[in-house]
Amino acid sequence: MLIKPRRESNPRKLVLSPTKIATYLACPLMYKYMYITKIGRFYYKPKAGHSFGASMHRALQTFHEHGAGETQTVEQLADHLRETWVAIGYESVAEEQESLTEGVKMLEEYYSAPPVPGTVTIFTERQLRQDMGEFVLLGRIDRLDQHTDGTLEIIDYKSGREDVTEDEVRHDLAMSIYQLLTKSQYPNDRVTASILCLRTGVKATVEMTAEELAAVENDVRAVAGEILAISEDTEFEPTEKDICPICDFEKLCIKIRAQNS
Ligand code: SF4
Numbered sequence: 001m002l003i004k005p006r007r008e009s010n011p012r013k014l015v016l017s018p019t020k021i022a023t024y025l026a027c028p029l030m031y032k033y034m035y036i037t038k039i040g041r042f043y044y045k046p047k048a049g050h051s052f053g054a055s056m057h058r059a060l061q062t063f064h065e066h067g068a069g070e071t072q073t074v075e076q077l078a079d080h081l082r083e084t085w086v087a088i089g090y091e092s093v094a095e096e097q098e099s100l101t102e103g104v105k106m107l108e109e110y111y112s113a114p115p116v117p118g119t120v121t122i123f124t125e126r127q128l129r130q131d132m133g134e135f136v137l138l139g140r141i142d143r144l145d146q147h148t149d150g151t152l153e154i155i156d157y158k159s160g161r162e163d164v165t166e167d168e169v170r171h172d173l174a175m176s177i178y179q180l181l182t183k184s185q186y187p188n189d190r191v192t193a194s195i196l197c198l199r200t201g202v203k204a205t206v207e208m209t210a211e212e213l214a215a216v217e218n219d220v221r222a223v224a225g226e227i228l229a230i231s232e233d234t235e236f237e238p239t240e241k242d243i244c245p246i247c248d249f250e251k252l253c254i255k256i257r258a259q260n261s
Contacts, residue, residue, distance in 0.1 A: 014135040016224055018174035024227055025173075026243055029236035033249055036230055043248040046089035049160055052099050056159040056198060057142060058084035059107060061125045064143065068121065074111040078104045106159070106198045113201055118148035128181040135224045139178045152186055153205070154178045154193040161197045164204045169195050176216040179208050 024031040034040035059081035066072055081103050090096035122144040129138045143155040156175060158164070169175050175193045182191045194205040208216070237260075238253035247253075 013131075014224065014228055015138060016135050016220070016227065017138050017140075018177045020227075021177075021220065021223055022173055024223060027236075027241060027247070028226075028230070029238055029253070030247060030249060031227070032230060032234065032236060033252075036232055036234075040248070043252065045248055048089040048091070048095065048099065051086040051089045052103065053157075053159045055081060055084055055086045056103055056106070057125065057157060059103075060110070060143075060157060064121050064124045069111060069115060074108055077107050077111050081107055103159075109201055110198060116145075116147065119153075120146050122146050122152070128178075128185055130181050130184050132221065132224070134228060137177065137181065137220060137224075139174065139181050141178055141182070144182065149190075151190040151192060152182060154182055154191065156193070156195050157198055158195055159198045161195075162200045163202050164195045164197055166204045166206050169193060169204045169206045170208070170212075175206075176208065176213075177220065180213055180216055180220070183213060 020031070020035060023034060033043070059077065062080040062084065063072055063077045066076075081100070085100060087096055090099065123141075124143045125140065126144070127138055127140045129136055141154055142157045145153045145155060147153060154175070156178070172195070175195065179191055179193050182193075190207065192205050192207045194203050196203045238256050240257075244250050244253065
């Protein structure tokens with residue numbers, strides 16, 4: 001039997017998301033550990049905040065996919081949370097139960113907020129991708145609504161925040177990338193972006209200008225250029241940063257610093 005020669009596969013393009021870019025900007029060494037050497041899986045510690053956020057997102061996704069308030073009751077929304085609840089990362093069963101109760105209360109508030117008349121949800125929890133040449137840019141959008149005047153509104157749920165300002169939305173890396181991706185997918189539509197704090201219902205909305213979006217694209221391309229240059233051989237010093245105490249690699253970096261000193 002003849003064995004067919006294996007085709008050389010094209011090297012895969014770098015895929016960048018807001019999370020990956022934010023990780024690199026926060027600490028290039030953390031980026032290397034997570035996405036180049038991929039040792040992150042050995043150090044990852046489940047976090048209650050991540051589980052809570054994922055559970056809330058899934059509950060809202062199911063709620064909107066099933067017709068939201070037009071066909072769903074508030075009890076059904078709460079049931080979606082119980083059905084999709086992610087239990088890992090909590091210190092105790094009591095803490096987990098407290099979070100679940102809090103989540104149900106937040107969803108009840110969400111349900112009671114009157115929807116903007118005529119607004120249609122285009123999709124929930126969808127990944128948008130854009131080929132940028134040397135890399136692919138992607139972002140996962142929580143919800144995209146369309147208003148009666150045709151304006152598209154990107155809605156990003158925050159399950160841990162109580163407040164947000166327009167300035168914070170305008171300078172938020174992920175929100176800027178979501179606008180860039182949405183605008184490239186819907187070039188003829190007006191696009192706005194909102195952060196919605198699920199704990200309080202506070203929402204802030206911005207619309208970036210074409211110049212601002214061009215600046216975001218330039219910044220993303222510049223960071224992508226730096227990231228593309230990283231390999232397993234690239235060395236980064238584990239210098240102390242504010243985020244070290246909450247980083248999964250802290251023990252490893254302390255050990256390396258001790259060895260280097
Ligand atoms: S512990 Fe600090 S230096 Fe080490 S990877 Fe994390 S953030 Fe970077």
